[in-house]
Amino acid sequence: MNLEFFKAPLILQLALGGGYLGYLAAYAGIRDHHKQIDVAFLTVVFGLAATLYYSFAESRTGQIPAIILAVGFAVIVGLAWRRIGRPLVRGALKRGRLSYADDDPSVTTTIFADTRHDVSQVNVVLDDGRELRCDNTANFKDAAIAPFIYGADGSIALYVTHACRLQPDGTQSEDPQVDVRNSEWGDNLTIIPAGRVRHVDIRLKKRG
Known part of the structure; x- marks a missing residue:
């Protein structure tokens, strides 16, 4: 670590x-492709949001409280950009027929960055x-871990309630998974590597 920063x-x-914390808040889960x-x-x-707020608050609250408030303000600005600003800008570009693309690295990144919908069912086909x-x-x-997780590397974690396999005669057998939830041992979470x-x-x- 470069101590010259201090x-x-x-x-x-x-x-x-403060700016970096704001950036982390604004792009959590969708910054893998950033250079x-x-x-x-x-x-x-x-x-800039942090420094502007500090210059406003320092004379009113003192240095230490102003620093804390300024860092918090940068994070709030980051969250506001993620929740409100980013969708508004993208919507304006589409309505203005300027761009129908976005900067997300993949379709799955776009889908799972959406917080307006929940995943209600999942079916994973293995190799x-x-x-x-x-x-x-x-x-x-x-459950202790979110019901469904899609990792940035393509791996998947889910609670498997049914397992299906194609039989030699062309029919598909379905096996309900019992004891996925266990009051004594907990919940059985299945992790599937991306390659599978x-x-x-x-x-x-x-x-x-």
Whole structure:
């Protein structure tokens, strides 16, 4: 770690530290494709919010509270950009027929960055033809780990309630998985490496 950062003026430390936290809040889960130049400039953008708020608050609250408030403000700005600003800009570009694309690295990144819908059902087809399914993710909403996780590397974690396999005669057998939830031992979460996944079917349900 470069300790020269701690010798920099306070306002610069605040801009970089608060700005980076704001950046993390704004792009959590969708920043794997960002290059160093993207990280640097986005940190500067959110850092401006921190420094502007600090300059406003410092004379009113004192230095230490102003620093804390400024960093918190940068994070709030990042969250606001993720929740409101980013969708508004993308919607405006589409309505203006300027661009129908986005900067997300994959379709799955776009889907799972959406917070307006829940995944209600999941069916994963493996490379050997087997299918693993969770019929109702809501049954696991209080589980220790989220009912369904799609990793950035393509790996998948789900609670398997049914396993299906194609038989030699062309029929498909379905085996309900018993004891997925166990009051004594806990919930049985299945993790599937990316290399084993052929394709994934999901149902999305709008949040009430």
